[in-house]
Amino acid sequence: MDNRKIRVLIAKPGLDGHDRGAKVIARTLRDAGMEVIYTGLRQTPEMIIEAASQEDVDVIGLSILSGAHLALTPRIMELLHEKGMDDVAVIVGGIIPPEDVEKLKAMGVAGVFGPGSDTGEIVRFIQNLEIV
Amino acid sequence: MSMSVTELVEKARAGHRRSLARLISYVENQTPEGAEVLHLLYPHTGHAYTVGVTGAPGTGKSCLVSSLTLHWRQQGYTVGIIAVDPSSPFTGGAVLGDRFRMREISGDDGVFIRSMASRGQLGGLARTTFDVMRIMDAVGFDFVVVETVGAGQNEVAIAKVANTTVLVEAPGLGDDIQAIKAGILEIADVIAVNKADRPGVKNTVRALKAMLELGHRKRVISHHGMIMSQDDGAGTIVDDMWMVPIVETIATEHKGIDALAEAIASHRAYLEESGTQLQLERMRLREELMDRLQTTMLKDLLQNIDSKTLDDVLDQMVSRQLDPESAVMQLLEYR
């Protein structure tokens, strides 16, 4: 009997105080049958990786509205690698200028979802990830 | 991370948190590896003190667990926490939000927090919660705390597996007190009236005291000195002599936490000195053994019975040719 569920950590690194978008995503993923750990506002990269490790999630979803995505993401990717967690997929959502999408992907981010993204698209993206 | 279960178990016991997290997933997902994990770890269990924290939604359970954990950490103890939230019955998904309220203890090496969805299990605990408690016990946490939302039956499930069950109440839930009244004597070893900074605390405490004074809870002791659950039948009914303390707390300000920890410690001392601890553990294991035996035997039996045979028996029951008990006897022939 194998009862696997896709587990996703939703975190908001950085200093901006808006978590409405993050909460909407958390509920959307729940409604798609996933288990979502919601860690809330102002998380440091260290806190996010520690939580992702203990919760053994398949996916980390970062919601970044502050424009700090290029500053925050490299540290998160580096910590994941240090902890031997390269099998965890990272997706980034929020206000991401089109020219930064490729930069994020080059850092190892699996998917980037801008403000116009349809939530169903995010669900399908996660469901299609090669989750080991 | 492709490492053998034996390797992962060794690393987890040496303090490697990522390995511990993976072991928990194996068990939570009820995989074959999970069974191996429990087989390897079982001999190392039985050292942690287990505390269940339950109560109505929003009473401050997570904040209280966090604050209590800080207290135990200051005394040098390590703490493993399992926070259980319900899965949606419709989609099977869940939003697990307790960790968010425990920010002040995350990042501490001596603390490990794992969120679990109940995955359709009634009673508030996931089917595997008890096994995950065992894993945390076996890797050496001094305290293992389980937070579960209480509403009716849920509290009973946690009370069965934790050494001490803390029931969290909050002022202003006046009408709910009526609803939980019946359950209180059965499950609470310690009651925390949280949000004591809010108006109405004294009333809540008074109401709870009045209920507790209605009498001691009963336990049934068999003639072999083994406590049996009430519905097991034969045995002598005795009063449990533990007096349930009521402690006022303000979790968000870390007030009353010393008293709460003290109450838990007193209950622990009572269980140990009265010999109740050993009796309870034996009863728990007996219940688990019966449960597992039932599941396994049923599964084995059903493997020998094809669906046509089962349908035939059902047809005969529907047409009143075969009564249910005779049907059972007939199917048992396939053992």
Ligand SMILES: Nc1nc2c(ncn2[C@@H]2O[C@H](COP(=O)(O)OP(=O)(O)OP(=O)(O)O)[C@@H](O)[C@H]2O)c(=O)[nH]1
């Ligand atoms: N005034 C006051 N608020 C508190 C206290 N303890 C917790 N809270 C607040 O109560 C709310 C709920 O706290 P939680 O700890 O999440 O409650 P919970 O019982 O774990 O909630 P669920 O897990 O959702 O059932 C939060 O907004 C807390 O800040 C307290 O002692 N006083």
Ligand SMILES: [Mg+2]
């Ligand atoms: Mg909670």
